[in-house]
Amino acid sequence: MESFQFNHNVAYALLFSPVNNPGKIKQRIINAAKATGSEGNEEREAVNFSFIDASLITSRLHLETAIHQAIIAESQGLLRTKTIHSEILFALNPTNNITEAIRRYGVSDTSNALFVVHIVDSPGPISDLEIKMKQAVDGTMVPFDELAKVTDWDKIEKYHKLANEVMEKGDAVQARTFIDNVAISSVAMKSVMQ
């Protein structure tokens, strides 16, 4: 389990690749949102994570920045979406369209690799959390380094509208450093985007 120890909060994250049940996870989140009563609460608790399509994440810092901005927004009562976990998806998307953010960056039927993130106020026992994450996702848990194999640079380039700029870069390494920096910066400044 990877952790991001911010000053105020801690975020725990696992990377799954491949994922065998993306469609089911998505359906489960939708159903949990609609369910009522104590059963509904339980079900919501079982999927109380941010499920992020890992193919759209460029680096650990990219993910960390999105989590951090979501934490800032929540601490100031400035969430643009319903929960801190959906706010991460909103922060990742370069536009202000919430539906689009969830469709693109959240879990979808075609998701092959997923980050599962949970934000808490203070560090706690992670064994329970890890079990809950593994119960929600049918897939192989891999180290964060594996992200390099799943990142879909062409798609990220398209979402950030960087095709012309990338063409001017000398080689693939330079192009990726560039896309990574733009993606991180866009996430960081999302709250003051025009």
Next chain:
Amino acid sequence: MTISLSQNLIRSSLPIAQGAEAKVYKAHLTPESPPILLKYRFQKDYRHPFLNANLTRSRIAGEARAILKCLRSGVHVPGIRMVDATDGVLGIEWIEGQSLRRLLPGGAEDDGSDNVDNVDSMDTDILKEYGVSVDELMKLIGIEIAKMHRVDVIHGDLTTSNMMLRRPESFTSSDPNVTTELVLIDFGLSYQSTLTEDKAVDLYVLERAFASTHPDSEPLFAKVLAGYAETTGGNWPAIKHRLDDVRLRGRKRSMVG
């Protein structure tokens, strides 16, 4: 009142410098994260809190937007790492390197006036570490400003203090001959404009900064303009013409108001 998240981050950060508008810190978002630079626009007690919050928010927003626009267009600027407009905190990529002011003759603060005639030996010594000559450096300045002006961003405060050279150890390039990168910093006074006048004034401000910080800098600045002209292309004659006008009258166009 409880301490906000960003305030808490600042408390655990290392103070670097303070100016009239902001304080600057070196921080880490998490213990494993790369360092970032925090620019904290602190509360001005002489301003009404409401006005203060609005001004701070719009300035942070303006600075972040200018940086992202430059970054997307391939201008060398630090990436953005966090924004908390409510608390007045802007976090940007930490650049491992040095300000140009300290790398050019006359700019070092502890540099006595007695070694002014020793100019050539001293600057080549410091710059050798970065693998560039003074002439190459001047050209880099011109190119970077031209790239920024090409996307209609006006820096507003071009000085050699607001430019940095990346240390070769922390810089990788596909071209082995390129050992460093000139980075433009501090977009706190920047704005967007397509006007030739604004671009000419931007250059004029830098020319004055050169003249007042670095002795005998006329030939140096000429090389900055040469680099700028080359990158600007067709728009250069108009800007050059306007720069000549600005030199005669100063940076304020109108003598009234």
